[in-house]
Amino acid sequence: MASSLDDGQIIIKNDWYQSETHIILAILGKHLSKEDCFIVFNKDELTIKSKFATGQSYTLNLKLSKNIVPERCSFKLLSSKLEILLAKTNAERWDVLERPLCKPNENSKCQGRNWDKLVNDMTKDDTEEDVNSLFRKIYLEGSDEVRKAMNKSFVESNGTVLSTNWKDVANDKVEIKPPEGMEWKAWNK
Structure with missing residues (x-):
């Protein structure tokens, strides 16, 4: 089977x-x-x-x-x-x-x-939990550069981008990139 x-x-x-x-x-x-x-x-x-x-x-x-x-x-x-x-x-x-x-x-x-x-x-399981577990594992097992890239990209993009490549995010501010078909808005507006 x-x-x-x-x-x-x-x-x-x-x-x-x-x-x-x-x-x-x-x-x-x-x-x-x-x-x-x-x-x-x-x-x-x-x-x-x-x-x-x-x-x-x-x-x-x-x-x-x-x-x-x-x-x-x-x-x-x-x-x-x-x-x-x-x-x-x-x-x-x-x-x-x-x-x-x-x-x-x-x-x-x-x-x-x-x-x-x-x-x-x-196989019924909370998919969001699986994704969070994956990100947690990448973060915990990653190098200092991986953790810095994840933190910087997530904070600067307001949670719309998560990068593990420090070279990509080190020099410039990470832009907000909402998923296709969505628009980003500040929570207080």
Whole structure:
């Protein structure tokens, strides 16, 4: 299973396989820490809330096609993925991970899972917070010149320009450049 978003957010890839005793579900990508993974095992459902190392959070709720033994389930945080081990109630093979959203005799009324909605729900996060985190990281990890350029450009442009190149902003005042289609006005006028 692979999912992606059109708005530039990261791609989330999930995969699963099985042994005689377990279903192994992998959510690929570097995750923050085990403390940032909230996983609830129910006999016929799995709920995951976690964060990628980028800070992007996601939620996944699966209605399992067969029952599991919650007290024998576990998860591991590996360098490249979150691996979830679901203990089978018996050694039978699972054809699908999720149960159908309707009964077989209701096919005409049945709607499949909306994968676009699922991806959006999994990656729902405050984009502004992500951008602020990126700028904070650039500022904290940057050289003195990068920090000076960011401060000078932001202050002199009234928040409309953010430069990390000191050579570009060192000698002249940074002009106010509002986004295209917008007009800058002083707050007190």
